Amino acid sequence: MTGYCRRLQFLGCVLVVCTLLVASTAVAGTPPDDAAYVGNETCAMCHDEISAEYPSTMHGQVYWSGSSDNHVDCESCHGPGSAHADEGDASLIANPGNTDEPGNSEWCLSCHTELHEDQVLGDAHYALSGGCADCHNAHETESTLRQASSDLCMDCHTDIRAQANMPSHHPITEGLMQCTDCHNPHGQETMHTATADENELCFSCHASKEGPFIFEHEPVIEDCGICHNPHGTVADNLLVQTEPALCLSCHQMHFHTQLAGIEGEFTMPVYPERGGESSIDGFKEAMLTKCTQCHMAIHGSDEPAQSITAPGALSR
Amino acid sequence: MRRVRWIWVSSVLIGAIVWICTPAVAQEGNAVYTGSLFLGGHYTGIDESIKRVGEFNRGEEEGMGDVGLYVLGRRDFNMFELDGRFYDPDEFGFRGRARIDDQFKLRLDVQSFQRQRATDLLDNMSVRESKDREGIAPGGKMITNEDLDPTADYGYNRREIRTQAEFSPRGADWLTLRAAHRTILESGDDQRVSSGHCSSCHMTSQTAERENRTHALTGELEADAGKAIIGYEFDYRIFQPDGEVATVLFDSASHPVNGGAGDEFASRLNFEDSVIGYGALPEVEKMAHALKGRARLGNGTLVGRASLATTKNKDTQLEATATGGVLQYAVRTSAKTSLRARVNVRRVENDDYFVDVPTWRDGRGGGGQDFDYLRLSAMTRTELSGNLELKWKAARRTTAKFLAGYESIDRDNVPFEDAGETTTRLIGQAKVTHRASGQATLRFGYRLELTDKPFTHYSGVYETRGNGVLELNDVSNQAYYYQREQLKVMDVTTEPTSEHRIDASVALRPSATVNLNLGLKIGLEANSDLDSIDYERTLFQPNATITLAPDPKWSLYGSYTFTMDESNLPVLVPLMDG
Incomplete structure (x- = not known):
């Protein structure tokens, strides 16, 4: 291990320790214990615009059914409002929509219990950010999301937005895919993706790559991410590096690359109708431009190679 | 013809949703309908230019209508939503959702698009x-x-x-x-x-x-x-x-x-x-079964999953079987901390395949070798992983996550038969998020991976002779390169034995219409276990993004990302190999 790496390891440890030393006992704003419920009509006296629209919102429609069992009104999410109504002080009432008080998301999770489980279990955004209100607005009419889902994700994940705009990308920016096709923003049992096996996630759409094949390409089994970056790359086909550099990071070159070519036009003596233009570097151009010109079945194949001694059949 | 059929199928499915759900929504009561209709058209002239405009943006010499539709109906626990766009017969998409009486939920997605290849x-x-x-x-x-x-x-x-x-x-x-x-x-x-x-x-x-x-x-x-x-x-x-x-x-x-x-x-x-x-x-068929469970245990939740999956290549009759299980326990250890422990084990077995090839140089002097072989699968392996993650709400606006993990992959036959080499990896990770105010969020993450015996490919670049001694052919007194192939054991690789990742970003939202993000990624990979080379790779990627959205109907977005990715790739020109 290099000295540079060791220094970075040390720096990482220092940062972790420093973070552990940072603590605060600040308490998120909540209604006082003696606050009482005052009803929607009281809320509407000041928040008339929100009150007027609320019946047509998703929360308003789905849960404001009129039955006492499912009756959800303003104070179901904002808590008892008497103190706030009396004083007009915003700190005396809960506001799950305030991203500056992420603890207020507990109000949301008290009903959405399945998400409560997931945010504990998974790699949830909840624990890292401003809570549910970072992405959701409970008062929206058509959807509780603040923006179209992928735009919403990329507002924070700007590096992914940059990758999604690279020449080769999954069609996220075109609106043909959503981030949620692969990721569950509420958290899941796996670290990043919506299925237990990240390769399995890829194969659910790209089933032709899974095999099993007679002649395997081992990285396909190991991890699709060895060769591909699913969000976007400069190289074609979402490859993390351009060919042939990517291939040559594991494989050796053909010995033909060392050959010199003649200068000028040529024809094949045995097949005079075939020919072309040759140069001294012609073999390098042929063998070191794009390996998949010949090795097309790069994910695996059941077809034998032409030569008996070849170990596999990626050549076809 | 087929695409027309698809449009018809889509239309029928969407119509079915409307037909099923409209009566449920349209009962007496406070039903709500909202919707919008978009009508337009488009024309592309390409004047004999190439058709490819972008991988997912096609240029066709054509004019076509353009229709968009959105409908939402909702009453109590019943709702339906349709959202569709028709651009041309190859590019259209519809999404439908319905819920009836909170008992039945249905979702339908139809999508068609064109992908151009170079x-x-x-x-x-x-x-x-x-x-x-x-x-x-x-x-x-x-x-x-x-x-x-x-x-x-x-x-x-x-x-x-x-x-x-x-x-x-x-x-x-x-x-x-x-x-x-x-x-x-x-x-x-x-x-x-x-x-x-x-x-x-x-x-x-x-x-x-x-x-x-x-x-x-x-x-x-x-x-x-x-x-x-x-x-x-x-x-x-x-x-x-x-x-x-x-x-x-x-x-x-x-x-x-x-x-x-x-x-x-x-x-x-x-x-x-x-x-x-x-x-x-090949035609490939896959069948998977899984038993899942989730239970409260103490103050936490225990989640388990056991699965069995078989994947069959129906052309060659090759069959791979994967059995595995995941066990996870997550618990809130205090008002500010939660802990998650997770163990995952999987065994994959793939059929071996006998490859029957013609006798080499049959009947010729120095020939007659039989190169038939049994293809052992790299898929056959045992994987084990476990990690422990602590989430800590360090302050009102500061959250930290720490993860320690272990992974091992025991590949039965890689890089050679009965190799018994196990790749093991230790992982440490820390992430901190601090919301300085409602207008600024700072994120910092660091991840360390230490790997022993990273994956290698048996016929890749190699730096030692391998698992044997090269002997000349008895008859011809020459060494053929199939003999060299048999001796290879790869130990040059660009898979790192140590990897450091730093990911830092600042998100600023000075007003409701302006969003500014600054980010930096640094990656350092190294493999110093090789004999002939100290492999190193460095990634340096700063980025800046600004989004201006003065009006809900339009926004201006600009982004700049600089990437420096540098490695001393061990590319070896194999003199005399062949």
């Missing part, structure tokens, strides 16, 4: 060997190319229908049934390239029909017994390639200059002088 002109495939370094004296090795379909326009249309349904019987809301179906159809043209053998290394390009279908069916049953939920899930998937396989004539091998030695070359090849299909994909 055409490889193969013009780099043209050379004849020179025996001297001046490029004058012609040698025997040659490569030529020919495009059999020079006007081909490669690309395909991808259509998908996905339906998901969930049902909870009235009076038995502890039971949930889920079913999903998904069809993916890809149809179009692919470019297929084949290469002749040495005497006529003639690269030919032609069009191959792409007609791939994937069907996936999922069923799930879940029972909620109060403190515990148990469930069973099955997944069935089949991939069927129906396109006509491209064929090519592999002519008789001979000396490239004088056309002789035909018998000698023929005795070294698997096939020649025959028309053979190539680039074919």
